Amino acid sequence: MRLNYLYSSLAFLSLAAFLNAATWNDSDIFIESIFQQTDDSGSTLNIQTPYSFRASAKNNLPDQVQSVLLPTNAGYGQSSVTEFNKIGAHYVFSKGYLSLDALNTDFPLGNYIWHLHGSGSEGLVSISVNLSTAIIPSFQPEIVGGTWENGRLLLDATSPSFSVRPWLDPPSNVKLEFELWRDGGSGGSSTSNVGASSVNWSSQPSGAIFDATLSYKVLGEEKEHTLTTGNTLASRTGVATTLHFQIEMVGDSEEPNPNNGFSNTSDPSTLYPAETSMNIIYNGDITISWSTELSRYYLVQTSTDLVSWSASSTLLSGDGEILSHEALFNGSKAFFRLLGSDSPLIITEARYGANDTYTDVLQYVADSALGSTVNLSVGNHTLGGDPIFGTPKILHVRYQNSEGRYEALVNEGDTLIIPSQTHSSL
Numbered sequence: 001m002r003l004n005y006l007y008s009s010l011a012f013l014s015l016a017a018f019l020n021a022a023t024w025n026d027s028d029i030f031i032e033s034i035f036q037q038t039d040d041s042g043s044t045l046n047i048q049t050p051y052s053f054r055a056s057a058k059n060n061l062p063d064q065v066q067s068v069l070l071p072t073n074a075g076y077g078q079s080s081v082t083e084f085n086k087i088g089a090h091y092v093f094s095k096g097y098l099s100l101d102a103l104n105t106d107f108p109l110g111n112y113i114w115h116l117h118g119s120g121s122e123g124l125v126s127i128s129v130n131l132s133t134a135i136i137p138s139f140q141p142e143i144v145g146g147t148w149e150n151g152r153l154l155l156d157a158t159s160p161s162f163s164v165r166p167w168l169d170p171p172s173n174v175k176l177e178f179e180l181w182r183d184g185g186s187g188g189s190s191t192s193n194v195g196a197s198s199v200n201w202s203s204q205p206s207g208a209i210f211d212a213t214l215s216y217k218v219l220g221e222e223k224e225h226t227l228t229t230g231n232t233l234a235s236r237t238g239v240a241t242t243l244h245f246q247i248e249m250v251g252d253s254e255e256p257n258p259n260n261g262f263s264n265t266s267d268p269s270t271l272y273p274a275e276t277s278m279n280i281i282y283n284g285d286i287t288i289s290w291s292t293e294l295s296r297y298y299l300v301q302t303s304t305d306l307v308s309w310s311a312s313s314t315l316l317s318g319d320g321e322i323l324s325h326e327a328l329f330n331g332s333k334a335f336f337r338l339l340g341s342d343s344p345l346i347i348t349e350a351r352y353g354a355n356d357t358y359t360d361v362l363q364y365v366a367d368s369a370l371g372s373t374v375n376l377s378v379g380n381h382t383l384g385g386d387p388i389f390g391t392p393k394i395l396h397v398r399y400q401n402s403e404g405r406y407e408a409l410v411n412e413g414d415t416l417i418i419p420s421q422t423h424s425s426l
Contacts, residue, residue, distance in 0.1 A: 036243070038151040053095045071110030109133070143245070145163055152247065153246065157203060158251060167194040173220075177192075206249055222234070289322055297315055299338070344401055352396075354391045354393045375417055378413065404426075
């Protein structure tokens, strides 16, 4: 789904580090081509370790242990890999090589067996995965522009984002994945489609320094393994081109910008977005007008605090002409934003968590939509991480389609299906 927040940037990536201790979440084995970028002139091959064999298991059990049994013809010098380092919510083994031939000698194509165990998991878990290709694509991740200093990408702590060069003609089964971590702080990961042109996420501590990777991963095998208790473990193998770099957060992140691109005054006649293509006229009533695209759908939302938003309009269909909406106004202050979608379904809110701890996962839910439907397995692996470690979580979604406005509450481990007669009408 192409979902645009036309006048408000809300496409944040969850940076939650921890994953549910009640189940294993994923195990990856990838052959990687490693790059570094330290300025805005382009990516440069890291001549020390241009290739890497990488195995990672994702969870955060207090006594987690993992190993990978290698194929019988592996030249690594031992029958299994056991030397894992803890990075964020991952346990990672990475071995660098100067040539792809040397890597393939130690870690050949074939069958690899993960052994995973720890309290709160499933006891000892053994799964078999197949590494079937070592052909690495020539396209490499690249950060476009940006401000670099001392080999670090400097980002605004209040609204971190950077531009990437999109892969315009990728092979099938490709994902763009972003990971970051720092000492003494949370790490995180996110997945986007290969046509993405930017990475954006929520406010971070000013002065924080993150190690980061940006990868195009071509999946060879992707499976879900059902364990004895009914929980699932996802496994993937494949090849990747990976950019390694550092991020430093700069600026004051203590007080986020309350205007978020809007003028904020008590006079509703001057309430307007920064973009001039959305026109708001006040003459006792509020009229909002904007140019539309043919076969696009639009929704006007309103807020009094730029935190909680509600629908001001029904779902409106564009015809390539100007659309207008008469908005209700009953006070001295109001904010408006315009949402657009290429299908008659707009996800207006999506939060994932429990108790008082939730993360904004709207973009994950919106990206999972196919036309006007959603079929999404609810879990840490699909929603960017675990916002509250060791606690069963709930996905809270609000959406608008041609039938009206609805709310859905879905437990972790269940599936969000849109539309559904079980959802509450708002």
